[in-house]
Amino acid sequence: MASTVESTTAVTGATSAPKRAPWIDLAQFVVLVVGLFYLAMTGANALNYNWQWYRMPKLLYRVIDGEFVWGPLMEGLFVTFEITAWSLPLAAAIGLTTALLRRSNSFAGRALATGYLQLIRNTPILVQVYIFYFVFAPMFGLGGFWACVLALSFHEGSFAAEIFRAGIESVHKGQWEASDSLGIKRADTYRYVVLPQAIPLMLPPLTSQIVTLIKHSSILSAVAVFDLTTMALDQVAETFMAFEIWLTTGAIYLVVTVTLSVLINLFENRIRRRSQR
Amino acid sequence: MSMPASDRMAPPVRKRVFKITVLDVVVIGAVAVLIGYLIYRVNTELVYHWDWSRVFEYFVYYDEETQSWRKNLLIEGLIILVRICVWAAIFGLVLGLVMGVCRVSDVLLLRLVSRGYVEFVRNIPPVPFFFIMFFFVGNQLLKPLDLTALAQGASPFWQDVFLVIFGETNLLRNFAAAAIALALYEGAYITEIVRAGIQSIERGQWEAGQSLGLSRYQQLRNIILPQAVQRIAPPLANQSIQLIKDSALVSLLSVQELTFMGNEIQATTTRVFETWLTVGAMYFVVCYGLARLFARMERRMGRGRAT
Numbered sequence: 001m002a003s004t005v006e007s008t009t010a011v012t013g014a015t016s017a018p019k020r021a022p023w024i025d026l027a028q029f030v031v032l033v034v035g036l037f038y039l040a041m042t043g044a045n046a047l048n049y050n051w052q053w054y055r056m057p058k059l060l061y062r063v064i065d066g067e068f069v070w071g072p073l074m075e076g077l078f079v080t081f082e083i084t085a086w087s088l089p090l091a092a093a094i095g096l097t098t099a100l101l102r103r104s105n106s107f108a109g110r111a112l113a114t115g116y117l118q119l120i121r122n123t124p125i126l127v128q129v130y131i132f133y134f135v136f137a138p139m140f141g142l143g144g145f146w147a148c149v150l151a152l153s154f155h156e157g158s159f160a161a162e163i164f165r166a167g168i169e170s171v172h173k174g175q176w177e178a179s180d181s182l183g184i185k186r187a188d189t190y191r192y193v194v195l196p197q198a199i200p201l202m203l204p205p206l207t208s209q210i211v212t213l214i215k216h217s218s219i220l221s222a223v224a225v226f227d228l229t230t231m232a233l234d235q236v237a238e239t240f241m242a243f244e245i246w247l248t249t250g251a252i253y254l255v256v257t258v259t260l261s262v263l264i265n266l267f268e269n270r271i272r273r274r275s276q277r
Numbered sequence: 278m279s280m281p282a283s284d285r286m287a288p289p290v291r292k293r294v295f296k297i298t299v300l301d302v303v304v305i306g307a308v309a310v311l312i313g314y315l316i317y318r319v320n321t322e323l324v325y326h327w328d329w330s331r332v333f334e335y336f337v338y339y340d341e342e343t344q345s346w347r348k349n350l351l352i353e354g355l356i357i358l359v360r361i362c363v364w365a366a367i368f369g370l371v372l373g374l375v376m377g378v379c380r381v382s383d384v385l386l387l388r389l390v391s392r393g394y395v396e397f398v399r400n401i402p403p404v405p406f407f408f409i410m411f412f413f414v415g416n417q418l419l420k421p422l423d424l425t426a427l428a429q430g431a432s433p434f435w436q437d438v439f440l441v442i443f444g445e446t447n448l449l450r451n452f453a454a455a456a457i458a459l460a461l462y463e464g465a466y467i468t469e470i471v472r473a474g475i476q477s478i479e480r481g482q483w484e485a486g487q488s489l490g491l492s493r494y495q496q497l498r499n500i501i502l503p504q505a506v507q508r509i510a511p512p513l514a515n516q517s518i519q520l521i522k523d524s525a526l527v528s529l530l531s532v533q534e535l536t537f538m539g540n541e542i543q544a545t546t547t548r549v550f551e552t553w554l555t556v557g558a559m560y561f562v563v564c565y566g567l568a569r570l571f572a573r574m575e576r577r578m579g580r581g582r583a584t
Binding site: 020022025026028029032033040043044101104105106107108109112118119121122123124125126127128130131134135138139140141211214215216217218219221222229232233242243246247249250253254257258261 | 296298300301304305308315318319322323384385386389390393397400401402403404405406408409412413416417418518521522523524525526528529536539543549550553554556557560561564565568
C-alpha cells in the first residue's frame with residue numbers, strides 16, 4: 001500500500017503546497033473511520049436496535065462437553081474454500097483449453113471458444129448460476145454442489161482464458177520459428193517450447209484468481225449451497241442479528257481475501273526475483 | 278480481439294485457408310455427442326415437455342378488457358433494470374470521479390480515504406457487500422427520510438414523474454437503497470478507471486500547468502481532465518456493461534428487475550428451463566449489443582483522432 005501511495009505522488013509530480021506531516025493525515029483518517037462507525041452505531045441505537053454481540057461467538061465456534069465444534073459461519077467458510085479449491089483447477093483447465101482452441105487452425109475450435117467467451121462475458125454471473133443450477137444440473141443429473149462448482153469454473157474460465165492468451169502471446173515469435181525450423185509439431189511446440197516459458201508469467205495472475213473466486217462464490221448463495229454467505233443469510237433469518245452477522249461475515253471475507261492478496265504478492269515478488277536472476 | 282501485429286507477438290494462426298482438420302472433427306464430434314446426450318436426457322429420461330409459449334406470454338399479453346397489447350413481467354423487469362442502472366451509473370460516475378481525483382491528490386488524507394473505499398469494496402464479496410450496504414443505507418439513512426411519504430405527498434404531476442424515474446413509490450426506499458448500494462459498488466471500479474486515466478497523462482502536462490502559475494485544481498480541471506476523459510471513455514463504456522451484469526445482484530435485495538422476474542415466472546409457470554434460457558438470452562442481447570456498439574464507436578473515435 002505504501003509503495004502505491006508514493007508512486008502516485010511521483011507520477012503527478014512535484015507539489016506546490018508545503019507538505020504536511022503524514023501523521024496528521026493518518027490521524028484524520030482514523031478519526032474519520034471511527035466517526036463513520038460511531039454514526040452507524042448510534043443510528044442503529046436510535047432505531048432501538050438490540051445489539052447482541054455476545055451471541056456472535058456461538059456462531060463461530062462452540063465448546064460442547066469440552067469438545068470443540070465449529071459454528072455455522074465457519075462451516076460455511078470451509079464450504080467456500082471447498083468450492084474454491086475445486087473451481088480453481090477446473091477454471092484453469094477451461095481457460096487453457098479455450099486459449100489453445102482460439103489459437104488453433106480449426107474453425108470449429110475457434111468458433112466454440114469465441115462462442116463460449118461471448119456467452120460468459122455478456123450475461124450476469126447470477127443468471128449463469130441459475131442456468132447451471134436450474135437447467136444444466138437436472139439435464140445432466142448433477143447435484144447442486146457440482147452445478148455451483150461448474151458455474152463458477154466456467155465463469156472464471158473466461159478470465160483464465162485471457163490470462164493464458166496473454167501469456168502465450170508474450171512468448172517471442174522467434175521461439176515459434178525456431179521450433180518450426182526444427183520440424184517440431186505444433187502440439188510439441190506448445191508442450192516443450194511455449195508453455196514452459198509462458199506458464200511462469202501466468203502464475204501470478206492465475207493465483208490472484210483465487211481471490212476473485214472466493215468473492216464470486218458468495219453469489220452461489222442465491223441457490224442452495226451452504227457457503228459462508230448462505231450461512232449468514234440463514235442465521236440472519238433465524239436470529240435477526242442482521243448487523244452483527246453481516247459485519248462479521250464481511251470481516252471474515254476481508255481477512256481471507258486480504259491475507260491471500262498479501263501471500264500472492266509475496267509469491268509474485270519471489271517469482272520476479274527468480275526470473276531476474 | 279485484434280492485436281497490433283508486432284515482432285514480439287507469436288504468430289496468430291498459421292493457416293486461414295478453409296480446411297477441415299483433425300481438431301475440427303474432434304470438436305464437432307464432441308459438441309454433437311454432448312447435444313445428443315442432452316436431447317436424450319431431456320426427452321427420454323426427464324420427459325420434459327418444452328412449452329416456450331408459456332414464457333413468451335410474459336413479454337407481452339393481450340388484454341381482453343381493454344382490447345390491447347400490454348407489457349408483462351419480462352418487459353417490466355427490463356424497464357426496472359434500465360432504471361436502476363441509470364441511477365447507479367449517475368451516482369457511481371460522480372462518486373468515481375471524485376474518488377478518482379482524490380486517489381491522485383497530494384493530500385495524504387484524501388488518498389487514504391479513496392484507497393480505503395476502493396479496497397473495502399474490492400475485498401468484500403458482492404453479495405455480503407450489497408446486504409451490508411442495503412441494511413445500513415436502507416435502515417439508517419433512508420428510513421428517517423421516509424421517501425414514500427415524500428413522494429406520495431407530491432403533486433400529481435410530480436407523482437407521474439416519480440413513477441417514470443423511480444417506479445412504484447411504495448417500493449421507493451427499497452429501490453433507492455439498492456441503487457445506492459450498486460452505485461457504491463461500481464464507484465470503486467470507476468475510481469480505478471479515473472485514476473488510471475489521470476495517471477496516464479504525462480507528468481510534463483502537470484509541470485507545464487504549474488509553470489504557468491495555475492493552481493493544482495486549475496491544472497486538473499483545465500489541462501489534465503480534458504485529456505484524461507478521452508482515455509477514460511472506452512473503459513468506462515465497458516464498465517457500463519459490467520454495471521448491467523452486476524445489477525442482476527439487486528434481485529437478491531427484492532428489487533423487481535429482470536432476474537427477480539425470472540424467479541417469479543419460474544415459480545408461477547414451473548417452466549424452469551425456458552424461463553432461465555429466456556432471461557439469459559435477454560441479458561446477452563442487451564450486453565452483446567452494447568459491446569458491439571461501443572467497439573464500433575471506439576473504432577470511429579480512434580479513426581477520427583488519427584486523421
